[in-house]
Structure formats: structure tokens, C-alpha cells
Amino acid sequence: MVAMNALGLDATTLQQVRQLCIVVPAFNEGRSVFDVVKTAYKSMPGAHVVVVNDGSTDDTAIQAYLAGAAVVSLPINLGIGGAVQTGYQYALRHGFEFAMQIDGDGQHDPTEAARLLKPLIDGTADVTVGSRWLGRGAFESPSGRRFGMRVLAVLVRWKTGGSFTDTTSGFRAVGRRGLELFTESYPTDFPEVGTIVLAYRSGLRIEEVPVQMEKRQYGRSSISGLRSAYYMIRVIVDLLIGSADHRSVG
Amino acid sequence: MRLFGLSLVVSIAFLALSVRAMRRHRLSEHTGMLWLGVSLAMVFLSATLPFHLLDRAARFVGIAYPPDLILLIAVLFLFAFTFQLSMGQAQLNEKNTKLAQEIGILTATTPQSPETSSSAADEDADTAEPEWLAEPPRTTEPERTTEPQRERAPAEDVVVAALVTATEEAVAPEASQRPGRWSHVRFPALGLMLFRRGGHAGSRSVLGEPPDVASPATIAYPEPGRRLRWMASFALLFLLIEAWSLSTPLMASPDEPAHTVKAAAVVRGEFFGTPARPTRLGPSSQITVRVPHVFATLAAIPTCFGTHPTVPASCAPTPGPSTREVKVATAAGRYEPLYYAIVGLPSLAFPSSTGIWLMRLVSGLLSALFLASALESAAACKRRRLLVWGVAVAATPMVMFMAGTINPNGLEASSAICLWASGFALLSDHAVVSDRRLLARVGISASVLVQVRGLSPLWLLLIALALVVLAGKNKIIELSRDRVARLWIAVLAASCAFTVWWQIRYDPLALSPGPLPPKHVPVSSLISTSFGLSDAFIREMIGVLGWLDVSAPAVTYYGWIAMVFMLLGLGLLFGRRLFVGVLVCLVVLTVALPIVFDAANARNLGFVWQGRYMLPLAAGIPIVAAGAVAKGYLSDRTHRRAAVIFPAILVVSELALFFDALRRYTVGLAGPLSPFGGRWHPPFGTVAVSLAFVVVVVAYAAWLRHIVGRYPLADWWTPADASAGSIERAMVDENAMNVD
Numbered sequence: 004m005v006a007m008n009a010l011g012l013d014a015t016t017l018q019q020v021r022q023l024c025i026v027v028p029a030f031n032e033g034r035s036v037f038d039v040v041k042t043a044y045k046s047m048p049g050a051h052v053v054v055v056n057d058g059s060t061d062d063t064a065i066q067a068y069l070a071g072a073a074v075v076s077l078p079i080n081l082g083i084g085g086a087v088q089t090g091y092q093y094a095l096r097h098g099f100e101f102a103m104q105i106d107g108d109g110q111h112d113p114t115e116a117a118r119l120l121k122p123l124i125d126g127t128a129d130v131t132v133g134s135r136w137l138g139r140g141a142f143e144s145p146s147g148r149r150f151g152m153r154v155l156a157v158l159v160r161w162k163t164g165g166s167f168t169d170t171t172s173g174f175r176a177v178g179r180r181g182l183e184l185f186t187e188s189y190p191t192d193f194p195e196v197g198t199i200v201l202a203y204r205s206g207l208r209i210e211e212v213p214v215q216m217e218k219r220q221y222g223r224s225s226i227s228g229l230r231s232a233y234y235m236i237r238v239i240v241d242l243l244i245g246s247a248d249h250r251s252v253g
Numbered sequence: 254m255r256l257f258g259l260s261l262v263v264s265i266a267f268l269a270l271s272v273r274a275m276r277r278h279r280l281s282e283h284t285g286m287l288w289l290g291v292s293l294a295m296v297f298l299s300a301t302l303p304f305h306l307l308d309r310a311a312r313f314v315g316i317a318y319p320p321d322l323i324l325l326i327a328v329l330f331l332f333a334f335t336f337q338l339s340m341g342q343a344q345l346n347e348k349n350t351k352l353a354q355e356i357g358i359l360t361a362t363t364p365q366s367p368e369t370s371s372s373a374a375d376e377d378a379d380t381a382e383p384e385w386l387a388e389p390p391r392t393t394e395p396e397r398t399t400e401p402q403r404e405r406a407p408a409e410d411v412v413v414a415a416l417v418t419a420t421e422e423a424v425a426p427e428a429s430q431r432p433g434r435w436s437h438v439r440f441p442a443l444g445l446m447l448f449r450r451g452g453h454a455g456s457r458s459v460l461g462e463p464p465d466v467a468s469p470a471t472i473a474y475p476e477p478g479r480r481l482r483w484m485a486s487f488a489l490l491f492l493l494i495e496a497w498s499l500s501t502p503l504m505a506s507p508d509e510p511a512h513t514v515k516a517a518a519v520v521r522g523e524f525f526g527t528p529a530r531p532t533r534l535g536p537s538s539q540i541t542v543r544v545p546h547v548f549a550t551l552a553a554i555p556t557c558f559g560t561h562p563t564v565p566a567s568c569a570p571t572p573g574p575s576t577r578e579v580k581v582a583t584a585a586g587r588y589e590p591l592y593y594a595i596v597g598l599p600s601l602a603f604p605s606s607t608g609i610w611l612m613r614l615v616s617g618l619l620s621a622l623f624l625a626s627a628l629e630s631a632a633a634c635k636r637r638r639l640l641v642w643g644v645a646v647a648a649t650p651m652v653m654f655m656a657g658t659i660n661p662n663g664l665e666a667s668s669a670i671c672l673w674a675s676g677f678a679l680l681s682d683h684a685v686v687s688d689r690r691l692l693a694r695v696g697i698s699a700s701v702l703v704q705v706r707g708l709s710p711l712w713l714l715l716i717a718l719a720l721v722v723l724a725g726k727n728k729i730i731e732l733s734r735d736r737v738a739r740l741w742i743a744v745l746a747a748s749c750a751f752t753v754w755w756q757i758r759y760d761p762l763a764l765s766p767g768p769l770p771p772k773h774v775p776v777s778s779l780i781s782t783s784f785g786l787s788d789a790f791i792r793e794m795i796g797v798l799g800w801l802d803v804s805a806p807a808v809t810y811y812g813w814i815a816m817v818f819m820l821l822g823l824g825l826l827f828g829r830r831l832f833v834g835v836l837v838c839l840v841v842l843t844v845a846l847p848i849v850f851d852a853a854n855a856r857n858l859g860f861v862w863q864g865r866y867m868l869p870l871a872a873g874i875p876i877v878a879a880g881a882v883a884k885g886y887l888s889d890r891t892h893r894r895a896a897v898i899f900p901a902i903l904v905v906s907e908l909a910l911f912f913d914a915l916r917r918y919t920v921g922l923a924g925p926l927s928p929f930g931g932r933w934h935p936p937f938g939t940v941a942v943s944l945a946f947v948v949v950v951v952a953y954a955a956w957l958r959h960i961v962g963r964y965p966l967a968d969w970w971t972p973a974d975a976s977a978g979s980i981e982r983a984m985v986d987e988n989a990m991n992v993d
Contacts, residue, residue, distance in 0.1 A: 055357065068362060068364075073362060074361060074362045075357040075358055075361040076360060077354065077356070078356050081353055085350050089354040089357050
């Protein structure tokens with residue numbers, strides 16, 4: 004019985020969704036986190052949403068709580084890597100099969116979540132990464148950033164041998180194996196690229212899934228201007244030197 | 254050679270420093286060994302300077318300038334050390350992250366309720382959705398065994414709610430001020446407490462109507478010994494006041510005859526009397542009343558000794574019993590009748606000197622009631638242990654002395670002390686606002702205070718202002734929602750209305766002028782005169798007894814000043830900015846108000862101000878200062894020291910003043926050093942009263958020590974005691990901290 008609903012979820016997917024923990028890392032996202040959580044509940048009914056409040060100084064925690072999410076409040080700001088890992092730890096401890104990461108700034112469209120989940124449910128992948136560049140929808144991005152992303156993609160291919168188009172995407176989902184790996188060890192500084200390399204080296208299957216992304220609703224990207232150049236350099240150095248023995252938190 | 258000595262001294266000093274730091278565990282063993290090695294190497298290098306070891310070593314390595322060798326080694330060492338530090342820092346970072354994550358997960362909150370999330374999904378989703386919506390998402394949830402919001406004990410719910418609320422407070426104070434924001438927290442907490450306390454049913458006791466069974470106050474502070482503790486405080490304070498009273502001859506306190514006459518008149522129904530005829534100085538402020546003849550003779554009693562400190566009190570005539578009513582003028586005639594209506598009662602049964610002693614007794618009883626309540630409020634303030642000392646310091650010998658004689662000043666001071674302490678405990682501490690006893694103490698002391706003397710309304714206003722500022726908006730809002738608090742506010746309003754009416758009608762501030770300064774004296778010299786009096790004002794707050802003829806001995810004066818300054822220093826050091834501001838204002842007002850008053854009224858009243866008038870406001874200085882020091886600022890050692898220093902100073906100061914005053918009345922200040930064997934004896938005899946005073950004052954000091962240390966703060970939050978009550982208080986604490 005494959006009854007598809009308007010969101011593209013069939014019955015088995017719906018059953019599996021109950022095993023899904025949606026992790027929303029949020030640092031001072033009080034303005035958007037409420038909507039993100041609500042949309043997540045809407046698109047993935049039955050999933051458990053946990054907002055990792057990464058030491059915010061605004062009302063992120065209360066907004067998330069009011070939206071009905073579980074809230075893990077970190078006493079200090081750990082950065083995106085530490086926050087996401089906390090979410091994975093939470094998911095693993097509470098016995099979830101899948102975890103999905105959605106940014107708290109509203110950039111990721113939770114209605115696309117089913118696409119990310121599908122390969123995990125089917126058992127064809129352990130980690131899925133939503134890619135902006137794989138066709139669906141045209142994501143406009145400044146050319147400088149596009150160039151940087153291209154460079155990173157080349158580097159990652161060189162390091163891993165696999166082909167990735169959007170290594171900096173924070174829209175991803177992991178299955179049980181991925182959860183266990185990331186709970187134990189997670190690159191804190193540049194998690195987007197680092198996790199791909201780490202997962203690849205640990206023998207996990209990674210799959211890119213085409214998704215649509217929106218312009219962020221509020222706030223600025225954490226990567227912009229001069230800082231993006233610095234970010235690039237650090238990521239590259241990290242990739243070249245650090246990936247041999249990744250700094251692990253676990 | 255001088256260089257040799259210098260370097261040797263420096264290296265040995267460094268060695269000593271490292272050893273000391275290691276011994277005190279300021280350095281970990283690992284780094285400690287390193288620095289020990291470094292300092293030993295330094296000592297070795299400087300000790301071997303005369304042997305040119307360094308030069309030889311440099312030559313051996315090929316360095317022309319020997320100090321460069323040291324620099325090289327030092328740079329290499331620092332390099333290695335910094336490198337090691339960075340590695341250590343990275344390790345610490347990782348551990349920190351792990352800790353933060355652990356804390357985050359441990360304190361995670363679950364969604365408000367499963368319905369919220371799913372119903373939110375339902376209402377947002379398109380109604381035309383296909384069949385999967387027919388299956389409510391919630392129904393399948395029990396399958397997940399590790400689902401966080403299931404299998405949760407009520408207590409944990411409370412913890413979770415507490416944490417949420419704490420987070421709310423931290424991130425969105427304005428959001429958390431919604432009415433009823435505690436409802437999701439308090440109800441389970443209180444419900445659990447009620448359950449634990451043996452099933453007093455009723456979850457209705459929280460935000461609305463007061464319960465019949467167990468008030469939140471009793472729940473918040475489950476102390477079985479509260480009433481007993483109050484009674485013991487009361488008994489000791491009453492005995493202390495009585496000892497002061499007995500050692501003071503009748504009518505040997507400022508204006509006691511006038512106040513006694515007023516009291517005798519008020520209980521005989523004459524609340525006001527008729528204004529006396531104008532004198533040659535102008536319209537008289539005195540009031541003529543009809544009282545038994547015995548009271549008319551009182552004014553003559555102190556004339557022979559009142560202002561002559563060398564004359565023993567034995568010269569005074571004894572008022573004989575006489576029931577014949579005569580007309581008598583009293584300077585206290587315009588005062589409000591409350592105090593006199595109570596104190597005067599014994600005079601109805603005993604219009605004699607016995608009756609006057611009994612009137613003093615009643616006066617002391619009244620003040621002891623308020624002082625004991627103040628001590629009890631302070632003792633209940635467990636987060637501010639110094640507060641008991643603050644109250645003890647505020648209750649100066651002057652307060653006790655005035656309380657033990659017929660003069661409303663004692664009641665004014667003690668009710669103000671009670672208002673300060675109870676108001677502070679109610680508003681500034683982390684007590685629940687609905688503590689019925691604190692509310693009652695604040696309500697009664699404020700309502701009484703306002704009616705006692707002419708300036709009392711001003712003091713009430715200033716005290717209330719200070720307390721409101723200290724409490725902050727939230728506490729006041731919380732208070733205004735409390736039904737019992739509203740009741741007390743109504744009582745206070747009625748009392749104030751009466752006072753306003755009385756003051757407008759009878760003008761108790763109309764004073765009889767004293768000796769006036771010469772007409773041609775310039776204003777500047779009026780100001781400088783009153784400025785010069787301010788030291789006397791401070792003395793008069795601590796202890797200038799009799800008709801201002803027994804000045805406190807230096808040990809009493811400086812001892813008491815030292816206690817005030819110790820508390821003030823602690824308050825200014827450790828208090829929050831708000832407390833410091835209030836304290837500074839209080840100090841400035843206490844010093845400046847008398848000067849301003851005296852200088853402003855010198856031309857038509859003379860310099861009439863006395864320090865004791867200031868007591869109601871000045872009492873706030875030690876109390877607020879002591880209260881400003883919250884739990885955790887002072888070490889237990891400091892608290893132990895305070896528990897030795899304060900009682901010691903208190904006992905010595907009181908004893909010194911007591912025997913000085915007693916000696917002045919028994920033998921006169923020009924007489925022998927011993928107060929015993931003089932011509933005047935207090936009732937029950939000099940020896941008995943002295944002994945009683947010594948015993949009572951020592952017992953009082955010991956009792957203060959006892960109630961300060963009776964509930965050590967360490968017991969306040971123990972894991973075993975982590976009941977819902979503690980949790981709720983912890984939340985209130987959190988709340989208060991964030992409001993700061």
C-alpha cells in the first residue's frame with residue numbers, strides 16, 4: 004500500500020518519521036525558531052523536534068518551547084558543531100533511529116525533509132546531505148561564495164574520492180550509524196565539510212539529495228566578507244592537515 | 254658582588270613563592286614541579302655566579318656574551334611551556350564542551366504537552382490532507398520506550414518547569430511577567446508539598462484565595478520552632494528593657510512627666526484637652542488636661558536631679574496617692590492618642606507611683622513585641638544571616654531605655670525596626686510574598702509607626718520608599734495581587750488617614766521653643782552650630798540617657814559605632830548597587846536631616862533636635878547594610894567571627910552604659926566609683942537589678958548567637974532535602990537574582 008500524501012510521504016515513511024529526531028541548532032534565532040519548529044512539526048508530523056539553544060542571549064529558548072519543541076539549553080556557546088553534536092547525543096540517548104539537522108534561521112525548508120529521510124529509510128545511505136546544486140530549484144548565491152564552495156567540493160573529492168556538490172550544506176540527516184559516529188566524534192570548528200570527510204573515512208555511505216533552500220529569513224550568514232576568506236583558509240588547512248586524526252569531542 | 258646578592262635573594266624568594274603556592278594547592282603538582290625546577294635552577298645559577306660557571310658554559314656552547322645563554326634557555330623554556338599550555342587549553346575546551354552538552358541534555362525540557370505539537374500540526378495543516386491525518390500522531394507514541402516525556406516523576410516535572418522558567422527569566426524577563434506565569438510550576442510543586450505534608454488537600458491555595466489549612470507561608474518555611482523562638486526573643490527583650498526601666502528613676506527620661514500626664518488623661522477619655530493659655534513667648538503648644546493630682550506633681554520630681562548629673566536621684570519627692578482631679582498642662586498634649594491609650598491603662602487602677610512603674614512596664618511590653626518580631630523576621634531570613642546582627646545593632650541601648658520609660662519614642666523606634674526588618678525580609682529576601690506573618694508584622698508595625706509621634710509619618714514615608722526601591726517592581730506587583738497584603742494596605746491606609754486628620758487638626762509638631770539664639774546671629778553660624786551638634790546627635794542615638802545628662806561612655810559609643818561601621822562596610826562592599834545607593838541615602842539623610850532641621854528652625858525654636866528623634870530612619874542603616882550581604886558573600890569563618898565580635902561588643906557596651914547610668918542615679922557622677930550603696934535604690938535593690946541586667950544582657954547576646962546559627966545555611970540545600978519546597982524557593986531565588 005503506497006498511499007502518497009501531498010507532502011510525498013508514504014505510509015512506511017510516516018511510520019519511520021516517528022523515529023526521527025529533528026535537531027535545530029539555534030544561536031540567537033528567537034525571531035525565526037518558532038516558525039522553523041512549527042513548520043517542522045507540520046511537514047514531519049510525529050517527529051520529535053529538539054532545539055539546541057546554543058547559549059543564546061535572546062528568547063530563543065522560550066520561543067522554541069512555546070512552539071512545542073524540546074529544548075536543550077547549553078550553558079555556554081559551543082558553536083554550530085558542538086550544538087549539532089548535542090542534538091545527536093540527545094537523539095541517541097532517547098533512542099531515535101534518525102536525526103535530521105535543520106538550521107534555526109529558516110534557511111532550510113522542512114517540507115523537503117522527506118527527501119533527505121528517504122535514502123536512510125530505504126537503507127541506501129547512512130548520511131544524507133541536502134544539496135542546493137543538484138538541480139531542483141535555483142539557489143542564487145554570490146559568485147565568490149560559489150567559487151569557494153566549488154573549491155571545497157574539489158578538495159573533498161580529493162580527500163575522499165567521492166563527488167559532492169554542496170559540502171557546506173547544513174541540511175542533512177543521519178541514520179543510526181551516523182548518529183553513533185557523530186555522537187562520539189564531531190569536528191567542532193568546520194562541521195559541514197569535516198563531517199563528510201569523517202563519515203567517509205569511517206565507512207559510512209553518504210548521499211547527496213537535491214533540495215531547495217530559501218534565502219535566510221533573518222540574520223546574516225555566519226560566513227561573510229573577510230571572515231569567509233579566513234573560513235576558507237581554515238577549512239582547507241583543516242582538511243589538509245587535521246583530517247588524519249580529527250579532533251573529536253567524544 | 255651586589256648583583257650576586259640581589260640575584261640570590263630574588264631566586265630564593267621565587268623558590269619560596271613556588272613552594273608556598275604548591276603547599277596551598279595554587280599550582281597543580283605537575284606545573285608545581287616545573288616551577289620548582291625553574292626556581293631551583295635560578296638559585297643554582299645565582300649561587301654559582303662567583304664561580305663563573307655560566308661563563309664557562311657559554312664559552313663551551315660558543316656564545317660570546319654569557320647572559321645570552323640565559324636568555325636563550327629562558328626563551329626556549331617559555332616557548333615549550335606556552336606550547337604545553339595551549340595543548341592543555343585544547344583539552345580543557347573539549348572537556349568544557351562535553352560538560353556543557355551534558356548539562357544541556359540533563360536539563361532539557363520536553364514539549365509543553367504532546368497535544369501542543371500535534372494540534373499545532375493539525376491546525377496548520379491543510380484540511381484536505383489525505384488519510385494519514387486521521388491517525389493522530391500521538392497515538393503511536395507510546396511505542397517509543399525511551400520517549401522523554403513519559404515515565405517522569407512529578408518532582409522531575411517540577412525541576413523541568415523550574416529550569417524552563419529560569420531560562421524564561423534569563424532570556425525574556427518581560428515575557429515571564431505574564432499573570433499566572435508560575436501556574437505551571439507552582440501547582441505541581443505545591444501539590445507535591447501538600448501531599449508530603451500529610452495530604453492537606455487543596456491545590457487552590459496558590460494564587461488566589463488564602464487557604465484554611467496550610468498557608469503558603471508555613472509551607473515555605475517549615476520551622477516548627479518559630480513561635481517558641483519568637484517567645485524567647487520577646488522574653489529576653491522585655492527583661493532587658495525592664496532592667497533598663499528599673500535602673501532609671503521615675504521621671505528621669507526626657508519629658509516623662511508630660512507623657513505620663515498625657516497617658517493618664519487619654520485613658521480617662523480626654524483625648525485632646527484644651528489648649529493652654531498663650532505665654533509671653535507666643536501661643537503655647539501645651540495642652541491642659543484633667544488628671545488625678547498625683548500626676549500633676551510629677552513635673553517636680555526631676556527638678557532636683559534631672560539636669561544635675563552629680564546629684565543622686567534620692568533627692569526627688571515621692572508622689573503620694575491622690576485621686577483628686579486637677580488641671581495640668583502637658584507638652585505632649587498634641588500627640589496622637591494610640592500609645593498613651595495603651596500605656597496609660599495601669600494608671601486607671603493605680604493612680605500612684607506603682608501605677609507609673611506599671612505604665613513603664615506596658616510601654617516596655619509594647620516595644621518588646623515589635624523588637625522580638627523584628628528579630629524573628631531577621632532570623633527567618635536565612636539567606637542573609639547578618640540581618641539578626643543588623644537588628645541587634647539597630648536596637649541601641651537608647652531604644653531600650655526609651656522603651657522602658659513613658660515616652661512614645663521607644664515605641665516609634667521599635668516599630669520602625671520591626672518595619673525595616675520585616676519589610677526587608679518580605680520584599681528583599683527570597684521569601685514568598687504571601688508569608689502571612691511577615692505581612693502581618695509589616696502591616697502592624699507600619700500602621701502603628703505612623704501614629705506615634707509628630708515626625709513618624711515622614712519616617713514611614715522614607716522607610717516605605719527605601720523598601721519599595723529595594724524590593725523592585727516585580728515584588729510590589731506580586732504583593733499588590735495578594736489578598737492579605739491588600740487587607741493590610743487598607744489597614745495602613747486607615748491608620749494614615751487618621752494620622753493626617755489628627756495632624757491637621759491638632760498639629761503635634763507645634764513644639765515649645767527652647768532657648769533661642771540671639772537675633773543677630775547669621776545663618777552661617779546657625780548652620781555651623783547645628784553641624785557641630787551632629788556628633789551629639791549620633792551619641793544620642795546610641796545612648797544619652799536621663800535628661801540628656803548620662804552620656805554613653807567611650808566604650809559604649811565607639812563600640813556601637815564600630816558595629817554599625819562593620820555592617821555598613823560589609824553592606825557597601827558586598828551589596829548590590831541598589832543596596833549601596835539606599836545605604837548611602839540613609840546615611841546622608843541621617844546625618845544631614847537633623848542639621849537641616851535645626852538650622853532651619855533655630856530662629857523660632859532654638860536648637861531642639863535630639864538624636865533619638867532620628868532613630869526610626871537611622872535603624873535602617875544597620876539593617877539594610879546587614880541585609881545587603883546575601884548568602885555566599887561571607888565565608889563561614891567570617892560569620893563565626895561576627896558571632897563572636899557582635900555579642901562581645903554588645904555585652905560590653907550595654908554593661909558599661911548600664912553601670913554608668915546606675916551609678917549616676919545611686920551615688921551621682923561625683924560619688925564613689927561603685928554604684929552600690931548609694932542613697933537611691935531601684936525597686937528590688939541595686940544589686941538585684943544589676944545582677945538581673947548582667948544575666949539578661951549575656952543571655953540576650955547568647956540568644957542572638959543562637960538564632961543566627963540555629964539554621965545553618967549549609968543545611969538549606971542538601972540533596973536529601975531537595976524537596977519541592979526547596980525547589981520552589983530555588984526558583985524564587987532565581988527569579989530574584991534575575992530581577993537584579
